[in-house]
Amino acid sequence: MISRLSNNECKQLASLKIKKYRVQQQLFLVEGEKLVDEALRSDITVKAIVALEDWWQDKKQLTEKIKCLAASPQQMKQLSQLVTPPPVLAVVQIPVHPLQINDLQHKITIVLENIQDPGNLGTIIRLADWFGIDHVICSNESVEAFNPKVIQSSMGSIFRIKIHYTDLKLFLKEISKLQIPIMGTFLEGENLYTTPLPPIGVLVMGNESKGISPNLAAYIKRKITIPAINPSEQRAESLNVAVATAIVCSEWQRRNHWTT
């Protein structure tokens, strides 16, 4: 059954554009056909689908399983954060994954300290998905993962990757106790391409402008660097954090899967 989206409901959903209300209601919005489809195919809980009247044609199988709401173009505009409002969006429950440190024992895990740019976080979630990484652990100060820009740039991977927010100092202490290798990238460290890498472990990546804080660096036994070609004052000082994460994960998985 499809019901009309009331103006009150619309107002309540539009409040989810703001982090405070996402946290309060434990809900977020997912915009556009492709992402809504990915949300429906994932394990995530979709609370409702909101779409234009027209969109509901031929969607009978959907209307039996889920709360379906028909919205006016004006209402879609109110709910959307895109320049061109999409015909459909989903109201999704923020997934909660209890962090079990033991689960990380035999895996590659990405740890992010204070990432601020939502595009960077979304891009890292997407590449984690590509490289078979299940968990991304963020410091409590990092940008919120259900920020619409993170969702857009994660391209659906946000529904598959388990994202946790925690105190990274305590987290790395626990990881050390379990003797899981801890790597991190620094401007000065062992050459990524020539240093031995353990097959599993956690990779710590730092804030966009400050890098990894001394606070966390103390726990990082394996400091690695991505060497520049012809480094000089006249070259880039660093790489974008999503790019650096990608390069390390690529080299790591290359050695695990494509060398003999």
Next chain:
Amino acid sequence: MISRLSNNECKQLASLKIKKYRVQQQLFLVEGEKLVDEALRSDITVKAIVALEDWWQDKKQLTEKIKCLAASPQQMKQLSQLVTPPPVLAVVQIPVHPLQINDLQHKITIVLENIQDPGNLGTIIRLADWFGIDHVICSNESVEAFNPKVIQSSMGSIFRIKIHYTDLKLFLKEISKLQIPIMGTFLEGENLYTTPLPPIGVLVMGNESKGISPNLAAYIKRKITIPAINPSEQRAESLNVAVATAIVCSEWQRRNHWTT
């Protein structure tokens, strides 16, 4: 000598926020201490520095070499595209680099077809700089390199990398004639990690959503892919284009410089 920025001059400079006027005047704006400093240290032509009255203290050596303008906070707000206007910005001439195909014979070059996101282009320019790549060749339809978001995300590398806009079909035809190897990334191709790579050549990367067009694919002899771990319907379908470019350049330069 420092002169006051007149309201007329301010209006003219503010027009550089719009692509049409950047193209017309062949000028662009660079915001913030760090980028202005990088512009001054590069080979690029800085036409003027505009800064708040206070900023000009202790900048005597600068005022002898360059046109210096003092602006009010209100004027800086008019000129800036940032949420918090910076204390200083530079008016810079758009560099023109004639494209000499012969110059590319012994080099690694990045070729971008129809990249639309300015953050992606800026990030690719930054990583080109890191990996010792001198030229980035864009299709005429690509986002403009002097868009403020490209400049910000390139982090100063925009002043060092030579960026060209051209008809890529004609360009790849010329490259083929010179027998420079042409690689490109596709969802199906040779495994990047195990396929032999020539030490030099051009790397073609496609549009964010459509990839490389069939039009150009015909020229690409070496089709490569970055293999996913456990690919399945439940994994990311692709990688962000800047991330994919970084992974290929990293693997390429690893083989050129860090293997025996």
